[in-house]
Amino acid sequence: MKKYDIIVIGGGSGGLTVASGAASLGAKTALIEKRDTLGGDCLHFGCVPSKAFIEAANEVHAAKHIQDLGIETSGKISLKAVNDRVRQAIAHIQEHDSIERFEELGVDVYNGKATFKNDHEIDIEGQESLYGKRIVISTGSSPMVPPIEGLDEVDFITNESVFTMEQLPEKMTFIGGGPIGLELAQAMSRLGSEVTVIEAGPTLLGKEDQDIQKQAQAILERELHVVTGASVQRVRMENGKKMVYYSVDGEETSIASDEIFLATGRTPNSGSLQLDNAGVETDKKGFISVDATLRTNVGHIFAIGDINGTLPFTHVAGEEGKLVVQNALYGLSRKMSYDYMPWNTYLTPEVFHVGLTQQEAQEKHEEVLIYTNQLEEVDRFVTDQSYEGFVKIITDTKGKIVGAHAIGTGAGDWMQTVVQAMAEGNKIGDLSNMVYPYPNHAEAVKRTADQYWRNKLFSGPVQQVSSLFLKWFR
Template sequence: MKKYDVVIIGGGAGGLTVASGASSLGAKVALIEKERHLGGDCLHVGCVPSKAFIQASKDIYTARSKGKELGLDVSGSVDLGKVNERVQQSIIAIQKHDSDERFTSLGVDLYKGAGTFTSANTVRVDDQEIYGKRIVIATGSRPLIPPIEGLNDAGFWTNENLFKQKELPENLLVVGGGAIGLELSQALSRLGSKVTIVEKGKKLLSTEDESIQKAAVYILEKELTIHLNSEVKKVQITSNGRKRVTIHKGNEHYTEEYDQILLAVGRKPNSERLNLNAAGVFQDERGFIPTNEKLQTNVPHIFAIGDINGKFAFTHVAGEEGKVVVQNAILGVPKKMSYNHIPWNIYIQPEIFHVGMTEQQARKFGIKFSVYEVPLTDVDRFISDQEADGLIKIITDQNGKIIGAHAIGNGSGDWMQAVVFAMKKGRKIGDLSQMIYPYPNHAAAIKRTADLYWRSKLFSGTIPKLTKKYISWFR
């Protein structure tokens, strides 16, 4: 039996971070991956293909809408097969960074197959059993398939098969109005499908700040048909191959026909094949594996990172958790994972950016706060780009320290990073005003918002009265 300093189950973002970090420090590492290629869902069916898909839809939408404004006549239908060819090209290009050769060259032993615990320190892969002084579970998640009558017989799409499709449905039903559902709904609508979203909740984007949520819904409703408080109960195949869907809304129910169904109702952890009982590892009723601040499970030498621990289902979080595990499991240096300044983006157009508290959260926790908000119609670059839909909002405590920042605007996931840095370093909103922003750029939205802080401090109250007297004397 081969023995390792660390055995990693799962070759996605988190697992690869641990593998590269641990091997670079001199640890003997085994990496187990059940799929043919490393990279996990993010690379093959998640972040990378979805963003390539969204960009293709944006290109089409821009050509049609902006072209018409400029006197161009853009016509024709989209070839979904061509779109997905471009998506696959993006995957192939990035796959080189996560190749088997890269990790074997680092000294990592790769095992292709499903890893299953046989004890708290041993894992079986096919007919091989290996020993790990430390073990990291990074098996990720997959689309949740709801128990809807007739759904399996009727067939459906998820993010796992969407990016291999060649026929664009004329009428598409999207079940689920979360981030994935909204991103793909808008993209497919812009490619040419008539898209209807059925969402069980009372509103969309419930975790976002109210100002952002309202602005986003206003924009999305221009392109999508959205049914809230609604649930799909039954699917039947019609004689012409379409899908007849029964939808319940309160005490009412109705039927509609669609060419295809896309599921986006959440994620399910990949934990059932791990045989966690053999290792004594606890999992909750949903199958997620709880961890402490050091990312240890209830068995101290076994760690869980990424989607599998049920905290934040983001690739960048899995990578950060991987770094924490390297310190704890490989170096033995106590390190706690902090989620205080985790940003995220929702890649609809315009993008939504989120970090820290929302205004409703600050109010709920009884925090005394101030809000500084600017519409993008006040920012010259967005006006010149003809992309001024959106706003930026920064929330501070009474001392000006940033406790939350939110935006909806073209590229906000990029130009809002300065705020993340300021929060991480404990800087105040006024510091963002002191930076010099090249004119005209998108990040000037941050400056305009931060300037509101100084206006409230310098140009109200007693200071203007004192400066008026001083100026009069100075003359």
């Protein structure tokens, strides 16, 4: 039996971060991945393919609306060609996540299904068992299939199958209105499908600031048919169509589609690990319980990424991986903080989020200050003809930023300055004092932050004292 300082189960973003970091620090490292390739869901079914897919859809959308410049377009979209481009993007990035690269770093890579034999030993299907002083679980999550009547008798699409499609459906119904579903629903609509989104919650994007929710939904409703507060009762095949029966306020309605896309959340990939053999505890949904140091209830076993049920984002898994390398190899107890962890929903326009929403901030703090700015007041967005959206920055009474939100083209890029400011403990006034080369998109942040100084300097006691001084000064 081979013995390792650390065994990593799962070759996604978090697992690769731990494996490469541990090996680089001289630890004898094993990485177990059930697939034949590394990269995890992000590379093969999530971030990478979806963004390539969305970019193609946006190009089609732009081409359809280029008539304003006197150019006419025609033709039918080839979904196969779109997904060929998706696979090219995956293949290009796969080179950085290749097994050979990690073996060159000193990682022993094993392909196969991993199960716990006990709290230190891991069985790999068809191979020898491994012993690990420390073990990191990073097996991610999969699309959740809800218990909807008839769903097991009707073919449906998820983010794991959409990128193999070759024919564009005329009509699609998305069950679920979370970020994954909405990104792909908008993309499908822009490619030419007639799309309906059925969401159980009262609004789309339920974790976002309420003002962001309202504007995002209003924009999406121009391209999609959106139904909120809906409960899906059953699905079935009728006359060659996939029927979805749902009720709103007790009234049942049905919709016919060529394809059904499930976007009802994620479920952790923990069921096959035989965690009971190691004594590792999970919650009722199967997510592995961890403390702030990302340790499970078994002190030498850690869990990172989607599997621990915190924030299901690739960059979060990567940050957790960095922390775990230190805690696992050196016995440290550094704690993971999510206070300044941003996320971005890649709709058009994009939706950016970091920190508290206005509602959360008002519940947590006695008093908060709200600074907003419309993108139509920012020259670069006007010249780009993409000025729909706004910025909102939330601070305490001393100017400390507790939350920031935006909806606008490229928001995930130009709002990054706010993330840096929050992480460094800078106040909103510091964002105003930065120099922004004109005309750029980040001026949206500056114009929002400028309001802090206008309120501070041009009203109240400072303005009164200045007026008295100017009357006296000759």
